[in-house]
Amino acid sequence: MNKIHAYIESFLRFPNPALADMDAQYRTVERAQPEIGLQVGCFLSLLMEALPARHVLEFGACLGYSTLFLGEAVRRSGGRLTSIESDDEFFRITRENVARAGLEDFVNLVHGDASLIIEELPGPFDLILQDSAKPLYARMLEPCIARLRPRGILAADDALFRPMGIRKEMADPVHEYLERVFADPRLTTTILPIGDGLAISVKREGTGE
Numbered sequence: 001m002n003k004i005h006a007y008i009e010s011f012l013r014f015p016n017p018a019l020a021d022m023d024a025q026y027r028t029v030e031r032a033q034p035e036i037g038l039q040v041g042c043f044l045s046l047l048m049e050a051l052p053a054r055h056v057l058e059f060g061a062c063l064g065y066s067t068l069f070l071g072e073a074v075r076r077s078g079g080r081l082t083s084i085e086s087d088d089e090f091f092r093i094t095r096e097n098v099a100r101a102g103l104e105d106f107v108n109l110v111h112g113d114a115s116l117i118i119e120e121l122p123g124p125f126d127l128i129l130q131d132s133a134k135p136l137y138a139r140m141l142e143p144c145i146a147r148l149r150p151r152g153i154l155a156a157d158d159a160l161f162r163p164m165g166i167r168k169e170m171a172d173p174v175h176e177y178l179e180r181v182f183a184d185p186r187l188t189t190t191i192l193p194i195g196d197g198l199a200i201s202v203k204r205e206g207t208g209e
C-alpha cells in the first residue's frame with residue numbers, strides 16, 4: 001500500500017468489530033476472492049448515510065466483507081440489505097459472519113445466481129453494489145437501472161482492473177461495463193481510485209423507476 005492510502009486508512013475505522021477478523025479469513029479460505037477493502041467499504045457506508053439508503057442490494061458477497069459494511073449501514077438507516085452469493089461454501093461462511101456481526105435481522109442472504117434472482121426482486125433500491133462475476137456487470141446493467149430509484153446509486157467494484165494489469169478475461173468485461181455506463185444518458189458516472197477502483201453511477205431523475 002502506498003503512503004497516501006496508508007495515511008487515509010490510518011483514520012478509517014471498521015463500523016462493526018466482526019470486520020476486524022475478516023482480513024485473516026480472506027487469506028486462509030481457499031478460493032476466497034479479494035474483498036472491497038476498507039476505503040471502499042467506508043465510502044459506501046458514508047454514501048448510504050447521506051442518501052440515506054434503506055433498500056440495498058449486493059451481488060457477490062464472497063465471505064461477507066462488503067456484506068458487513070452494507071449490513072451495518074442499513075442497521076443504522078433502519079433498512080435492509082439483500083445480498084446474493086452463488087458459491088455454496090462462500091454463502092455458508094457469509095451467513096456465519098453475518099450472525100457473528102449481529103446483523104441477521106438486517107441482511108437477507110440469498111443463495112443463487114444474481115443474474116436470475118434479480119428478476120424476482122421488484123425494487124426500487126436506493127443503492128446496488130455489483131461485485132459478482134465480471135461478465136455479469138454489463139449483462140445485469142439494464143435490470144439494475146430498472147430497479148434503482150431516481151438518484152439511486154449503482155456502484156461497481158474492480159473498475160480499475162485494466163490499468164492495474166489484471167488478466168484480460170477479468171479486465172475486458174469490466175471495461176465493457178464502463179463504456180456502457182459512461183455512454184448511458186440515464187446515468188451520471190465517475191470512477192474513484194480507491195481499492196481496485198469503484199465506479200459510481202447515479203440514476204438521473206426522469207428516467208423512470
Ligand SMILES: C[S@@+](CC[C@H](N)C(=O)[O-])C[C@H]1O[C@@H](n2cnc3c(N)ncnc32)[C@H](O)[C@@H]1O
Nearest residue numbers: 035036060061062065066086087113114132133
Ligand atoms: C470479488 S468476490 C466478492 C467480494 C465481496 N464483495 C467482498 O467484499 O468480500 C465475487 C463473488 O461473486 C460471486 N459470484 C460470482 N458469480 C455470481 C453470480 N452469478 N451470482 C452471485 N454471486 C456470484 C463469487 O462466488 C464471489 O464470491
